Amino acid sequence: MTQFMELTSDNGLSEGATIAPTPGTDDLALLDAYSQAVIGAVERVAPAVVKIDVRQRLVGGRRTQPMEVGGSGSGFIFTPDGLILTNSHVVHGARSIEVTLADARRVRADLVGEDPDTDVAVVRIAASDLVAAPLGDSSTLRPGQLVIAIGNPLGFQATVTAGVVSALGRSLRNRSGRLMDNVIQTDAALNPGNSGGPLVTSRGEVVGVNTAVIMPAQGIAFAVAINTANFVAGRLIRDGSIRRGYLGVAGQTVALHPRLIRAYALPSTSGVLIVSVERDSPAYTTGLRERDIIVSLAGQPVSGVDDLQRVLADRPTGLPMPVVVIRGAERREFPIVPSERRA
DSSP states (O other): OOOOOOOBOTTSOBTTOOOOOOOOHHHHHHHHHHHHHHHHHHHHHGGGEEEEEEEEEEOOTTOSSOEEEEEEEEEEEOSTTSEEEEOHHHHTTEEEEEEEOTTSOEEEEEEEEEETTTTEEEEEEOOSSOOOOOBOOGGGOOTTOEEEEEEOGGGOTTEEEEEEEEEEEEEEEOTTSOEEEEEEEEOSOOOTTOTTOEEEETTSOEEEEEEEEOTTSSSOEEEEEHHHHHHHHHHHHHHSSOOOEEOOEEEEEEEOOHHHHHHHTOSOSEEEEEEEEOTTSHHHHHTOOTTOEEEEETTEEOOSHHHHHHHHHHSOTTSOEEEEEEETTEEEEEEEOOEEOOO
16 A cells, blocks of 8 residues: 655645745734724714614505515614605605614604605604714715625614725616616625615715615625715705606716817816617607717706706706707707606
């Protein structure tokens, strides 16, 4: 019988074996700085994060009697008097809403308003000693930037995941089939129940409202930009709903070439690139095309998707307004008549 004997060196290691490198002082300092950044951000925002439980009544189908079902999601307090941001799909159709605070208090909540087009909703609670999450500026985000998601996935409260901004300006169809623009893509892990929770920077500022995850994929999740959510929330608080004109385009914010800015004396360095045009929509009828860049609507400069949404929310539908686009290197102006948003 042949015997095999392990050859060892004087230090007791097998010949050919490798020694795992010990992290150096600089590496450990960097890892510790990363950990401290995440910990600090979580400690700043986590007291404002809440769990939202809803009861909904389902009717139709083969059922002869309505059936009540439950659901849950996340949200975060953004004003000290108890206003909470979450997703429209978390609270849509809810007969009752209950919020669990970070200190385990459970309080009833009322729906202030919701906007399915952006998947944003606002609910209100009456409670004392509330901590509001600080809101950041999502327009300053850059791909590769560290972000942290806090929420209640699958019923596990106060769960923290970290990742980076994978891309900006995405367009995404939500569960109702509506197209949402200016969405943040991240690889911070999200699961059912994270919906409505905050996406946070290392400074502890909320820059997004977590909204969706592509289930078969790994590391592809989405959040509504906080600048969009903040604008929509203001309208919901004021009016209870938001009505905006419908153009029928999907777009994303892009930078403009300096020569175009100079040639046409454009007031902004960016515009909205049209990535798709829905058939038989106002944009389609007007003659707008994919790759056109919208730089003005109704005489108002359009530097990004948020500007476009504000103009459409502020102007009545059914009335013509000029839309200015850059097509190739040419400036073109068209009359367009926004319609009511399709259901």
